[in-house]
Amino acid sequence: MKTLGNKKIGVVGVGNMGASILEGVLTRRIATPSSVWVYDKVMNKAESFARRLHVCRASSVSELLNKTDMVLLAMKPQDFASFALEHRSSFRPGQGVISILAGMTTEKIARALGKNMTIVRAMPNLGAKVGQSMTVVCGKNKRALSFAKKLFDGCGKVVTLPEKMLDLVTAISGSGPAYFFNLMELLADFGVKQGLRPEVAEILAVQTGLGAALLAESSQESCAELRQRVTSKKGTTEAALRTLQRGKFKKVFQQALRAAMNRSRELRK
Numbered sequence: 001m002k003t004l005g006n007k008k009i010g011v012v013g014v015g016n017m018g019a020s021i022l023e024g025v026l027t028r029r030i031a032t033p034s035s036v037w038v039y040d041k042v043m044n045k046a047e048s049f050a051r052r053l054h055v056c057r058a059s060s061v062s063e064l065l066n067k068t069d070m071v072l073l074a075m076k077p078q079d080f081a082s083f084a085l086e087h088r089s090s091f092r093p094g095q096g097v098i099s100i101l102a103g104m105t106t107e108k109i110a111r112a113l114g115k116n117m118t119i120v121r122a123m124p125n126l127g128a129k130v131g132q133s134m135t136v137v138c139g140k141n142k143r144a145l146s147f148a149k150k151l152f153d154g155c156g157k158v159v160t161l162p163e164k165m166l167d168l169v170t171a172i173s174g175s176g177p178a179y180f181f182n183l184m185e186l187l188a189d190f191g192v193k194q195g196l197r198p199e200v201a202e203i204l205a206v207q208t209g210l211g212a213a214l215l216a217e218s219s220q221e222s223c224a225e226l227r228q229r230v231t232s233k234k235g236t237t238e239a240a241l242r243t244l245q246r247g248k249f250k251k252v253f254q255q256a257l258r259a260a261m262n263r264s265r266e267l268r269k
Ligand SMILES: NC(=O)c1ccc[n+]([C@@H]2O[C@H](COP(=O)([O-])OP(=O)(O)OC[C@H]3O[C@@H](n4cnc5c(N)ncnc54)[C@H](OP(=O)(O)O)[C@@H]3O)[C@@H](O)[C@H]2O)c1
Pocket: 012, 013, 014, 015, 016, 017, 018, 039, 040, 041, 042, 045, 074, 075, 076, 077, 079, 082, 083, 100, 101, 102, 123, 124, 125, 126, 174
């Protein structure tokens, strides 16, 4: 796995995603603690994170920008406008910026920060917490893109796509973990209704999801082929899948994905 070399990374906002990405990067030794700087509006949060992972804590955004080569913006999208207004003067011309802010386009970020920023947009997901994010990156600057790819390699898998695909990506992999949670929830729920203890039902559901994901990942066969392989004629799985088909599961699921994609487009405006 490629490291960030002697480049320094600064992270603004060590909440769920900022902290998860950094933990992955540090655990996989993609960056050394002394090359990581963090800043959060809530000083205690940055301080306890810095103490726990032995990284450097910046006391201001300008210190973070001065000490690092690339800055990862990891605050909520609704906090970005005031952040940009307050700190745009601290950014260097051409400063490298990686943004994971959902719905915040490169154009909007560039307009808010000014000074010809080198911007990479990334859409990770919650899998980052366990080093299994699916992250899509997009950007025009090759060096910044390569930096971002190395960074997100530290917390899962990375694919590069054009920015126009990000609403679709948000619907599939950005929001995706919740669809799988929901499916496991439904499996466990049925188990409980049929008499299983909740903790047993939960294990059955989660371990099944984990096994299926690992199989799909390690197999040469597609998900469709794997499904066909476990669906014997007139068997139990076929009975379940036929019922889903009759209930127009595929159509409803496609409508759900379209709703997520449309919502992502709305948020972008
Ligand atoms: N969660 C996901 O699955 C997911 C997936 C893909 C992308 N994203 C994107 O990731 C970003 C972060 O999401 P999250 O779930 O990690 O949010 P979060 O847990 O709320 O973390 C954001 C952190 O940034 C801090 N913050 C807010 N304004 C700041 C400022 N001006 N300067 C420094 N720090 C500031 C917040 O402090 P306060 O708590 O005090 O506000 C919080 O500690 C979002 O833009 C989201 O769109 C999230």
